Amino acid sequence: MKNIRLASELTLISGTYFLGAYFLYRKVSLRISISEREILIYSGLVVAVWVLYLVFSGYHFLNLGKQLRVKTKREKEAAKRLNQACQGTIKALISALDCRDHATWVHSTRVVGYAMAIAAQMGLDEEEQHKLALAGYLHDIGKIGVPDHILLKKSKLLPEEWEAIKRHPKIGYEIIHQLDFVNNTADIILLHHEHYDGGGYPFGLKGEKIPLTARIFAVADALDAITSDRPYRPARSMEYAVQEVCSLSGQQFCPQCVKCVEALGVEHLSQIEQDVKQPDKLKFKPEELIYGGV
Numbered sequence: 001m002k003n004i005r006l007a008s009e010l011t012l013i014s015g016t017y018f019l020g021a022y023f024l025y026r027k028v029s030l031r032i033s034i035s036e037r038e039i040l041i042y043s044g045l046v047v048a049v050w051v052l053y054l055v056f057s058g059y060h061f062l063n064l065g066k067q068l069r070v071k072t073k074r075e076k077e078a079a080k081r082l083n084q085a086c087q088g089t090i091k092a093l094i095s096a097l098d099c100r101d102h103a104t105w106v107h108s109t110r111v112v113g114y115a116m117a118i119a120a121q122m123g124l125d126e127e128e129q130h131k132l133a134l135a136g137y138l139h140d141i142g143k144i145g146v147p148d149h150i151l152l153k154k155s156k157l158l159p160e161e162w163e164a165i166k167r168h169p170k171i172g173y174e175i176i177h178q179l180d181f182v183n184n185t186a187d188i189i190l191l192h193h194e195h196y197d198g199g200g201y202p203f204g205l206k207g208e209k210i211p212l213t214a215r216i217f218a219v220a221d222a223l224d225a226i227t228s229d230r231p232y233r234p235a236r237s238m239e240y241a242v243q244e245v246c247s248l249s250g251q252q253f254c255p256q257c258v259k260c261v262e263a264l265g266v267e268h269l270s271q272i273e274q275d276v277k278q279p280d281k282l283k284f285k286p287e288e289l290i291y292g293g294v
């Protein structure tokens, strides 16, 4: 609509300009003895129209610039609001998991710490590390769908209860893959209990058919599981956990990832276990992982 108005105004001004120029031309060409006064009048008319044309053009260009600035500002505000909404969704999901089972959330922060160290040792780029960290915080989100009497059971689980627990990667995948801004982590969530030799779940995938990030994750998850208390046994030392992981290289765990665990060493991994208890020492905080923390 504004463009039509601008075009009609410009047409009117240009028309007036050409009309003035035409009359001046006629006066000059038809009358040999044209007075200086008439030349001044017609020249003045042409100049006045030109000035008007320039004023209108300037006004419209300034107005256009202003409209563009307003549009850019609105787009930036919309992007900021969208980013805040995404961060809010992540926080809400994490809070839901934390409320449901606090132990799972604390476990997730430690797993992120180990997974980040293994990923850095392996030379994964920052983008992959971001993806891995976000998947780490959300990996057990599917436990929301496991009944309380199974999830919080203190005694040993019955086989059918284990089957219910084993559904959590698929439930987590169903939740996460619907969220466009985190659905790149859905595969890691789905496959974080697969074993290198095909003995894991939910699909029994083997070797390199399991994405590297999911293989890293499986090792990190196991390190924390071994060093945590269980209803049927106390927590084991980090030294024991590293030995256990090494003994299962090529079976439960990817040999490449196990080598990185060995290279990191017991002392470094124990330090990570302590560091993640302090939120300010987390390399990636959950809310900073959306669009690189923009």
Ligand SMILES: [Fe+2]
Residues within 6 Å of the ligand: 139, 140, 168, 192, 193
């Ligand atoms: Fe899990």
